[in-house]
Amino acid sequence: MTALPDDSWFHRLRPQPSPVTAEEYEALPEEICRAIEIVDGYVVYCEAPSPDHQTAARRLANLIEREAKAAMGRGRGCLTVNTDVDLRLRDVPLLNRRPDVVLYRCLDRERGERLRAKHALLVVEIVSPGSETQDTTDKFGEYAKAGVEHYWIVRLDGTGVSVIERYRLDHASTLYKHIETFMKDEPADRPAVANPIPIAIDWSELEF
Incomplete structure (x- = not known):
């Protein structure tokens, strides 16, 4: 611990x-x-993340940040990417998580605006030994109920990121619906998503 x-x-x-x-x-x-x-x-x-976990989070954040800057250049508005940052999901009773990676709308620093679910466009959690239940059940439900539109569950192998599971919020049920799963070993072109912003997944950038 x-x-x-x-x-x-x-x-x-x-x-x-x-x-x-x-x-x-x-x-x-x-x-x-x-x-x-x-x-x-x-x-x-929270247990201290392993070096592999930290490396994966940093490289995912770098990849998403690059795409966020490109989206901003196309008029998408101000976007920010961070790792291990406070995300307020609820005030009472207090529910505060620290996602591995989060893409969100820029905050008003002068007003001291706090990062909340309404700002988050994409939350990413990397599954580690011991975090399976939290990432796939507890946080899965919490992020959905708070209204976070997009959620990725990321899995690692011995060489880097190997699986990305994509979920999108169904507002009628306040539950996540599985959209697709990207697997590094699948013989396919570089996978890409359109939402919440266009992101191309380059597996080579996510290797250790």
């Missing part, structure tokens, strides 16, 4: 007699926020 600093805030959260509020979370030091998520007001400690 990720080691947390010996901080008074940490001791106030554990064993946590009551749910954490949005105000309490926002007062936490950044080094603690980076090591936790909040689910229904309760702290979930």
